[in-house]
Amino acid sequence: MSLVTSTIGQGLLWGILALGLYLSFRILNFPDMTVEGTFPFGAALCVSALVHGVNPLLATILAFIGGMLTGAFTGLLYTKGKIPILLAGILTMTGVYSVNLRILGKANVGLLNQATLLNSKFLAKLPPNFPTIVIGLLIAILVVVLLALFLNTDLGQAFIATGDNETMARSLGINTDNMKILGLMISNGLIGLAGGLLAQNGGYADVNMGIGTMVIGLAAIIIGEVVYGKNLSLSARLVAVVVGSILYRLVLLLVLQLGFSTNDFKLISAIILALCLMLPLFQEKFHIKQLLKKGIEKP
Amino acid sequence: MSKLELKHINTTVNAGTAEEKRILKDINLTLNDGDFVTLLGTNGAGKSTLLNIINGSLMPTSGQILLDGQDITNYSEVKRTKDIAQVFQDPKMGTAPRMTVAENLLLATKRGQRRGLHLRGLDQHLDFFKQETAQLPNGLSDRLHTFVGNLSGGQRQTLSFLMATIKRPKLLLLDEHTAALDPNTSHELSELTNDVVQKQHLTCIMITHQLKDALKYGNRTIILNSGRIVLDLKNPEKSQLTEDDLLQYFAN
Numbered sequence: 449m450s451l452v453t454s455t456i457g458q459g460l461l462w463g464i465l466a467l468g469l470y471l472s473f474r475i476l477n478f479p480d481m482t483v484e485g486t487f488p489f490g491a492a493l494c495v496s497a498l499v500h501g502v503n504p505l506l507a508t509i510l511a512f513i514g515g516m517l518t519g520a521f522t523g524l525l526y527t528k529g530k531i532p533i534l535l536a537g538i539l540t541m542t543g544v545y546s547v548n549l550r551i552l553g554k555a556n557v558g559l560l561n562q563a564t565l566l567n568s569k570f571l572a573k574l575p576p577n578f579p580t581i582v583i584g585l586l587i588a589i590l591v592v593v594l595l596a597l598f599l600n601t602d603l604g605q606a607f608i609a610t611g612d613n614e615t616m617a618r619s620l621g622i623n624t625d626n627m628k629i630l631g632l633m634i635s636n637g638l639i640g641l642a643g644g645l646l647a648q649n650g651g652y653a654d655v656n657m658g659i660g661t662m663v664i665g666l667a668a669i670i671i672g673e674v675v676y677g678k679n680l681s682l683s684a685r686l687v688a689v690v691v692g693s694i695l696y697r698l699v700l701l702l703v704l705q706l707g708f709s710t711n712d713f714k715l716i717s718a719i720i721l722a723l724c725l726m727l728p729l730f731q732e733k734f735h736i737k738q739l740l741k742k743g744i745e746k747p
Numbered sequence: 748m749s750k751l752e753l754k755h756i757n758t759t760v761n762a763g764t765a766e767e768k769r770i771l772k773d774i775n776l777t778l779n780d781g782d783f784v785t786l787l788g789t790n791g792a793g794k795s796t797l798l799n800i801i802n803g804s805l806m807p808t809s810g811q812i813l814l815d816g817q818d819i820t821n822y823s824e825v826k827r828t829k830d831i832a833q834v835f836q837d838p839k840m841g842t843a844p845r846m847t848v849a850e851n852l853l854l855a856t857k858r859g860q861r862r863g864l865h866l867r868g869l870d871q872h873l874d875f876f877k878q879e880t881a882q883l884p885n886g887l888s889d890r891l892h893t894f895v896g897n898l899s900g901g902q903r904q905t906l907s908f909l910m911a912t913i914k915r916p917k918l919l920l921l922d923e924h925t926a927a928l929d930p931n932t933s934h935e936l937s938e939l940t941n942d943v944v945q946k947q948h949l950t951c952i953m954i955t956h957q958l959k960d961a962l963k964y965g966n967r968t969i970i971l972n973s974g975r976i977v978l979d980l981k982n983p984e985k986s987q988l989t990e991d992d993l994l995q996y997f998a999n
Contacts, residue, residue, distance in 0.1 A: 602862040605846075609854055612843035619802075619841070620910075621828035621859035 453577040459694030460584030466668035468638030476611040481537030484658035485544035490643025495653035515640020523629030564648040596683035668693035756810035785961040788971035829859030832916035841907030844896030855910035901932035
């Protein structure tokens with residue numbers, strides 16, 4: 449039971465990362481590799497702030513702001529420097545690695561009895577793992593509501609239009625460069641925030657903790673889409689992303705229970721994502737939907 | 748009164764390389780308020796380049812562009828959209844596929860305006876959109892909440908045209924906007940274009956390869972050949988033109 453509750457809590461926190469990734473991957477329609485640098489950057493900023501006695505809430509906000517900075521950096525390389533987005537992301541990610549080492553001073557820094565957002569006094573009476581669920585839920589709801597509101601403003605619509613058809617967006621007077629930079633900043637801000645929260649949850653920051661985060665975020669997005677289908681309003685899709693993230697964590701838990709080691713985690717993550725991405729192909733090839741229907745009609 | 752003035756416009760691409768090519772050569776052109784120009788020319792004559800110079804996606808090598816007497820030569824493409832609207836040849840270029848018809852129209856009503864953090868107010872606009880789309884030939888008014896990616900090419904292009912004119916532009920640029928459509932739809936959109944341009948008294952440049960359309964529509968015909976204006980006729984002379992007259996200007 450405690451494994452399930454801790455998994456749900458983690459799923460919520462990873463869901464915030466997935467929401468950030470959704471903005472670049474699905475709305476702006478390009479792969480932003482900055483993620484794998486932003487995530488440990490948020491964690492490193494948050495943990496070293498906590499170690500230096502900074503208020504946990506401030507440390508968490510710092511992780512968000514730090515993420516926005518890396519996003520802005522990739523955005524500027526991409527739009528003003530005319531570097532292809534894939535390369536721009538990789539450049540930032542690589543550069544930030546050194547910055548993370550500078551911030552932490554070594555490869556891994558643990559939190560020892562420091563106050564964090566997740567062990568605040570008012571949460572102390574809750575059963576184990578529930579503080580993470582409560583905080584994760586609160587922040588996930590806040591982020592979903594704010595994003596849904598933003599996407600429904602004139603600015604948000606211009607942002608969506610930029611990802612959907614850049615030529616059209618420009619012809620309607622939308623400054624698409626600014627929209628891409630803004631999108632990457634919000635996206636990476638959320639990813640940095642997730643890094644800070646998961647570092648507080650895990651009790652440490654590690655320079656290598658970014659490896660594979662892109663796959664985790666994408667898996668959450670894709671699983672959400674597979675489960676809910678694609679005919680959703682944009683706001684509902686945001687919720688689907690968070691649910692997808694929790695489901696993905698539960699699947700990983702299941703796999704671990706089958707006896708795989710945590711060392712196999714990344715391989716399993718990659719396989720799950722690859723299968724989810726190929727699902728539409730399988731459905732077409734093997735007529736899975738018809739088979740399922742037939743199975744129900746003729747028991 | 749002159750609406751658009753091009754003064755000594757020259758455009759050279761790939762300057763300083765072996766591929767250097769002069770596309771526009773000393774173009775001087777004045778459009779009056781309400782001029783509806785049909786622009787003809789062979790492939791590579793410089794028609795699209797001329798449109799790109801006017802909409803700001805390409806900067807001229809030399810020369811000056813005035814709109815309503817104001818020098819806009821150094822205005823960015825984005826800044827010019829406040830006054831200049833365009834419909835592209837490819838129906839996919841002018842619309843956002845993953846947004847609905849109404850959402851696309853809403854984006855277009857704010858062409859060239861600052862877009863801030865206030866709610867978009869889609870519902871308040873629906874009656875207006877319903878009324879505007881009801882005047883179009885292909886049933887868009889019943890599909891306001893359909894994703895544009897699910898529309899036919901003709902519907903998408905009609906929508907593109909409405910989007911370009913829903914907020915009245917000072918200048919409307921049409922880059923072979925009916926060329927990718929089947930003959931019937933193409934004819935419908937041409938007629939719609941003519942109606943709207945007349946009714947709203949728009950100043951408009953329409954590129955076309957159809958000599959019939961060039962003769963039928965507009966009050967003025969211009970032919971470009973190798974980067975120069977070789978014919979520029981207004982009504983009443985324009986209405987006397989025949990296809991044979993036009994063809995002789997296409998010779999190299």
